[in-house]
Amino acid sequence: NFFRIQKIEPVNEKSVKLYFTHPVNLNCENSLYYTIYDDEKVFAEGSKDQLLPRIVASENNCVLLSLKSGSFVKDNIYTVEINGDLTSAYGVRLNDGKNDEMSFKAVTGDIDYFKLEEVFAYDKETLLLSFNKEVNTFLAQQIYNFYLTDSNNKPIKIENIAVESQGVNSGKVLYLNIEGKFTKNAKYYITINNLNDVTRQEYITEMTYSFEADYGSADDFDIQDIEAIDKQTIEVYFTNVPDAESAADESLYYVRLKRGSDKIRPVRALYDPAIHPYKVVLFFNDGDLTAKKDYELSISYKFKDYLGNELGANISDYFTAVSTEKAGPSIVNATPVSTDAVKLEFDKELAFNQNNLSPSNYILEYSYNGMTIKKVPLSVLYVNARTLVLKFDKLDYDTTYTLKFTSIVDYTGASYKVSGQGKNFIEFQVKEK
Structure with missing residues (x-):
C-alpha cells in the first residue's frame, strides 16, 4: 500500500510506461527525479535534461518516460531509478522517502509520430x-x-x-x-x-x-437507473458522462410524486468522476420524500452532456422512496500509505469544509508500555468526497492504532458527532511489505 513502482511496460525504443501503486499528479513530471542505468552505468539522467516524464491521462497511476535523444537497445536490461522525494497524489514520498528502482527489457519498433x-x-x-x-x-x-x-x-x-x-x-x-x-x-x-x-x-x-458529414444517430444521453439510498438520498446513473458543471447544479433537478404536481428540489447535487463518472448523488431535506411512494425525477433540458450539448428536452425516470433513515458517514477502511500517513475511506460523501479538514478533529491512540498515547495528525488531505489522507509525524510498524474523529460533516452540511450516528473509529496496523 506504500507508494512504489508497480511495473514497467516498454513502449518502443524511446519510451517506457511507469506504473505506480498510488495515483500521481504533476509532481511526477519533474525530470530531476529520474535516472536510467545500463548495466550499472548511467544511461540517461533527468537532471541533465535527457529524460521527459509525462502523465498518462487514461490511467491515474501511470507516467510515460521518454528519452530526449538516443534509443534503447533491444533485449538489453535497463534499470529505472526514481528519487524518494517524488510524492504521490496522496502527498507521501516514494518508497517512504527512499529511492525505488525496477528493471525492464528493452523493445524496439517503429516510433509512431504524433498524427x-x-x-x-x-x-x-x-x-x-x-x-x-x-x-x-x-x-x-x-x-x-x-x-x-x-x-x-x-x-x-x-x-x-x-x-x-x-x-x-x-x-x-x-x-x-x-x-x-x-x-x-x-x-x-x-x-x-x-x-x-x-x-x-x-x-x-x-x-x-x-x-x-456522413453522421448517423448518436446514442441519446439519458438516465440509466435511479437508486434510493435512504430517506434523503438518491443516486442517479446516466448512460454517458455528464458535463461536470451541469451535474453538480441542483437547480436542474426536481422530483414529484408519480401522480402529483408539487416540485421537490434537492438541496445539494454531488458529481465526483473520481468516485463514479456516470453517477450523480442528490440530497434532499428530511421529510421531502415519503417511504414507499413512487416519484418521478425530471432533469432540465438545459442539462449538458460532457460534449457541451444541451439535452434540448427534459428527461425523466421513476424511483420508489425507501424508509431507511439517513445515517452519518462511517469509516469503512483505513490503509497506511506510508510510515507517516493513513488513507481513510468513508461509506458516504463528506463536505470539503474546515471541520473535516481540521487536524484537531482526529485523534490517533495506541498503547506504549501500558500507557495510552494520543496524538493528532499534522495535516488532512481531501482526496475526493469519500477519501481523506491524514499525515502524522510517524507511524510504527506492527503497532495497533485506533483512529477516531470527533465529528464529521457530510456533503449536505449535516454534522455527526457520536458513534451511534455512524462509525467514528477504526483500527489499523502498519505492516512490513
Whole structure:
C-alpha cells in the first residue's frame, strides 16, 4: 500500500510506461527525479535534461518516460531509478522517502509520430478528431487552434472542445461542438493550427483535413437507473458522462410524486468522476420524500452532456422512496500509505469544509508500555468526497492504532458527532511489505 513502482511496460525504443501503486499528479513530471542505468552505468539522467516524464491521462497511476535523444537497445536490461522525494497524489514520498528502482527489457519498433488518425462527424453538431497519441489538453481545448470551413471556405464557429476522459481513448480523442448543424453528406475542412502531444515534443502545425458529414444517430444521453439510498438520498446513473458543471447544479433537478404536481428540489447535487463518472448523488431535506411512494425525477433540458450539448428536452425516470433513515458517514477502511500517513475511506460523501479538514478533529491512540498515547495528525488531505489522507509525524510498524474523529460533516452540511450516528473509529496496523 506504500507508494512504489508497480511495473514497467516498454513502449518502443524511446519510451517506457511507469506504473505506480498510488495515483500521481504533476509532481511526477519533474525530470530531476529520474535516472536510467545500463548495466550499472548511467544511461540517461533527468537532471541533465535527457529524460521527459509525462502523465498518462487514461490511467491515474501511470507516467510515460521518454528519452530526449538516443534509443534503447533491444533485449538489453535497463534499470529505472526514481528519487524518494517524488510524492504521490496522496502527498507521501516514494518508497517512504527512499529511492525505488525496477528493471525492464528493452523493445524496439517503429516510433509512431504524433498524427491525426481519424476525423468524422460524430453527430450533426459534433466533429470527432482521433489521434494516435494523447494530446496536450491545454492546447487541445483552445478553440483558436482549430479552423473549420465548409466546401465554399465559409468559416464555421467552434463553440467548445471536449477531451475524451474515459476508457482507452482518454486523452486521444477530441469532440468539437459547432454552432449550427452539419449538412448531411456535405464536405468540410478542418485545419489544425497548432497542437502537440502530451510530451510536448511532437507537433501538428497548419495541417488541413477533409471529411464528409456522413453522421448517423448518436446514442441519446439519458438516465440509466435511479437508486434510493435512504430517506434523503438518491443516486442517479446516466448512460454517458455528464458535463461536470451541469451535474453538480441542483437547480436542474426536481422530483414529484408519480401522480402529483408539487416540485421537490434537492438541496445539494454531488458529481465526483473520481468516485463514479456516470453517477450523480442528490440530497434532499428530511421529510421531502415519503417511504414507499413512487416519484418521478425530471432533469432540465438545459442539462449538458460532457460534449457541451444541451439535452434540448427534459428527461425523466421513476424511483420508489425507501424508509431507511439517513445515517452519518462511517469509516469503512483505513490503509497506511506510508510510515507517516493513513488513507481513510468513508461509506458516504463528506463536505470539503474546515471541520473535516481540521487536524484537531482526529485523534490517533495506541498503547506504549501500558500507557495510552494520543496524538493528532499534522495535516488532512481531501482526496475526493469519500477519501481523506491524514499525515502524522510517524507511524510504527506492527503497532495497533485506533483512529477516531470527533465529528464529521457530510456533503449536505449535516454534522455527526457520536458513534451511534455512524462509525467514528477504526483500527489499523502498519505492516512490513
